[in-house]
Amino acid sequence: MTDDGNTAYNSRIEALRQDEFPMLRDEVYLDHAGTTLYAKSLVDKFAADMTSNLFGNPHSASSSSQTSTSRIEDIRLRVLQFFNADPSEFDLVFVANATAGIKLVTEAFRGNPLGFDYLYHQACHTSLIGVREEATNSLCLDDSAVQGWLGGTNPILESRHRDRPALFAYPAQSNMDGSRLPLNWSDQLRKGALTPGRPVFTLLDAAAFAATSPLDLGDSETAPDFTVLSFYKIFGFPDLGGLIVRRQAAPIFQSRRYFGGGTVDMVVCLREQWHAPKTQALHESLEDGTLPVHSIIALDSALDVHRQLFKSMGDVSSHTSFLSQRLHNGLAALRHGNGQPVCVMYSQPSLASKATGSHLGNGPVVAFNLQNHLESWISLVEFEKLAVLKKFHVRTGGLCNPGGIAHSLGLEPWEMKRNFSAGFRCGTDNDIMGGKPTGVIRVSFGAMSTLSDVHKFVAFVAEFYRTVDIPEPILRSVSPVHPDLPDLVVESITVYPIKSCGGFRIPARTTWEIRAEGLAWDREWCLVHRGTGQALSQKRHPRMALIHPAIDFTSGQLRVSYRGPSELGLAEISVPLSANPSLFQDNTTFKWMASRVCGEEISVQIYTSNEVNDFFSTVLGVPCALARFPPGGLGKNMRHAKAHLQKHQKVHKKIHYRMPCQFPGMETPPDSDSESEKQRILLSNESPILAINSSSLEALNRQIIEQGGKAVSAEVFRANIVIGSLTSSPQSFAYSEDHWSGLRIGQQEFKMLGSCRRCHMVCIDQETAGKSEEPFITLTKTRRFDGKVFFGTHMSHIPSSGISTKDTQFPTITIGEHVKVFQ
Ligand SMILES: *Cc1c(COP(=O)(O)O)cnc(C)c1O
Secondary structure (H helix, E strand, C coil), rough: CHHHHHHHHHHHHHHHHHEEEEEEHEEECCCCCCCCCCCCCHHHHHHHHHHHHHCCCCCCCHHHHHHHHHHHHHHHHHHHHHCCCCCCCCEEEEEEEHHHHHHHHHHHHCCCCCCCCCEEECCCHHHHHHHHHHEEEEEEEHHHHHHHHCCCCCCCCCCCCCCCCCEEEEEECCCCCCEECCCHHHHHHHCCCCCCCCCCEEEECCCCHHCCCCCCCCCCCCCEEEEEHHHHHHHHHCCCEEEEHHHHHHHHHHCCCCCCCCCCCEECCCCCCEEEECCHHHHHCCCCCCCCCHHHHHHHHHHHHHHHHHCCCCHHHHHHHHHHHHHHHHHHEEEEECCCCCCEECCCCCCCCCCCCCCECCCEEEEEEEECCCCCEECCCCCCCCHHCCCEEEEEEECCCCCHHHHHHHHHHHHHHHHCCCCCCCCCCEEEEEEEEECCCEEECCCCCCCHHHHHHHHHHHHHHHCCCCCCCCCCCCCCCCCCCCCEEEEEEEEEEEECCCCCCCCCCCCEECCCCEEECCEEEEEEEECCCCCCCCCCHHHHHEEEEEEEEEEEEEEEEECCCHHEEEEEEECCCCCCCCCCCCCCEEEEEEECCEEEEEEEECCCCHHHHHHHHHHHHCCCEEEECCCCHHHHHCCCCCCCCCCCCCCCCCCCCCCCCCCCCCCCCCCCCCCCCCCEECCCCCCCCCEEEEHHHHHHHHHHHCCCCCCCHHHHHHCEEEEEEEECCCCCCCCHHHCCCEEEEECEEEEEEEEEEECHHHHHCCCCCCCCCCHHHHHHCCEECCEEEEEEEEEECCCCCCCCHHHHHHCCEECEEEEEEEE
């Protein structure tokens, strides 16, 4: 359609909307990909049809039954013609919905004596993904993997059975973001040279595509073998689905084992068991039970009224593309006062005019997320509350499209599992996790959508989610920073995933998450003695220093290696990062056990794998097991910090923190459950984060050397953060951390919780696990207060109470960030 054509269509719909869709009133319905709306004429016409004809159960001799049978066969033909499918080449099987069509195909393949291999595209709807559970082998492919397959690389899973059929499934259009996939893949796969001898079938999910686009099965040589659809997505009513089978692929259904009423000619029971499936028409052998007679009859009215109101599917396609292009442009153009975009778009803009060349265009679906002017994500739950109030009907969340969501949002499998084990479920409240959204907002159009729907929605987003006047950040009003401080930076960041074992140094340029309990993945695991349940410590077991855990986000694993004398001949072991792997593996991974950490009774999850536990027991020579203490627990699954200011520390205790970017008078009240005094920790001894000042280490090493000793490395103090200076710092700067009240690292604020008390564990060389006297001897001489020895400082992150920003939503630190000290 031309621009004029689109405008004319739009005016026609605006004119008939009130009469044909009276149930809309002043609601703005934008969830046509969920189901589209049924016209009043359709319901009236159907009602008239029902009240003027007597319809009985088909397959009988009565005239009412005959009426039903003949109407159903006429409609079957009519629907095939709607998709330009030649009835001698295709058959239509009526099913409850698209999912039921998929299950029928699955039943046939499952019955194959050789099983079947299943390949599915990443953009698949959940209903297609479930097929993999029935397959012998299955594989999820992205675009490039499919292209590779078509180009000759064979992804078919290892199989000794060259005759085992393979089924490839993909959506013609993604229900998540409207992206379209090539319709000629079935043809390319069939031109079988790619997989010589191997039968490959194609299952096309056209449920989303056919709703607003013409689906043309005119060429049976190139058409998919199986095409599934949902009629309610095209017409709004009836609630019915269809499976269109290419007759050449029909023999695969002979291996379907189930039969039901309606699909057999004769059944023998009792002493013999035998049945004769119906053989006349394919659909007869697949439509188990009584057909949804009245729904099928409603299709007649649906087809009539659709043509009468909207003319052709080509017109619907052109109109809805035009609308979604307008919406896409409208949302993408919205900017906050500081130029930041309001919407992060996941859908491609659709082309209003006919798609040209190889460009497939995009369905009339716009998927996006909202951000505030500081790039903090807007929660979908919050968005939906307001949208409901303002009468907008849109879909939010994961949209039954896990592959598409993961791809759009950049979610790795381990992150999805972490979110799941942290309590995230389809439809929960907490939808921003680890600084990333877990779903999207989806707006979708149908034949009866109009430009005014588009304008209303863009105006709504602009009114509530665009910040035009950016509030001036209020600068903090804490006591001034130290007057003659050197330029401080974060020199290194280290976490100790397994308590008392080696550290994992965070690589440069990697942002690392800070949580209330400390740095992410710090001291979340420990080793416990199998007999006593006591958590093991390096003080007693120095070889723990040689056990090196590493956080591997690519594989979603904690990988643990041993870096000591090689005679133990130990290979690396690994455990999943997700907090509750039993959700994803067999449920024997863990059992709960009472344990003691620093004299405190807690409850930990003990790993039951012998491979894992033997690894640690062999290194340490004690029977021990790996245990985990995941964040977020209650009761004995929760610990609190014990660090406090010491007598030698001269710190102003009454600090009033004011975060940047806070409105005057708009200070968020503290949450009722905030634990300002009781700071949560995992398995660290005393506090969430331990920092050391490298000037203090230099001072200490000077003293050690003066006494004829050897300088020690920073590692012995097992700090999380080493703070160093870019310029040379005055000697007086050493140990100034005793009197710091707080720090700002990059955008994040920390409060100091007091000095760290030391024991002779600092004497263990972290490279060799050997013991010496230093630095403890020198520390006792120079850093003893009140009979106790101190080095380094405890601290905790202060969550922001101001407007949410990208940094407050997902607080992180990075090596090299600037450090400001508050006195
Ligand atoms: C809606 C939809 C489905 C599921 O259809 P049902 O009729 O609910 O079974 C499957 N795939 C896609 C692409 C869809 O849009």
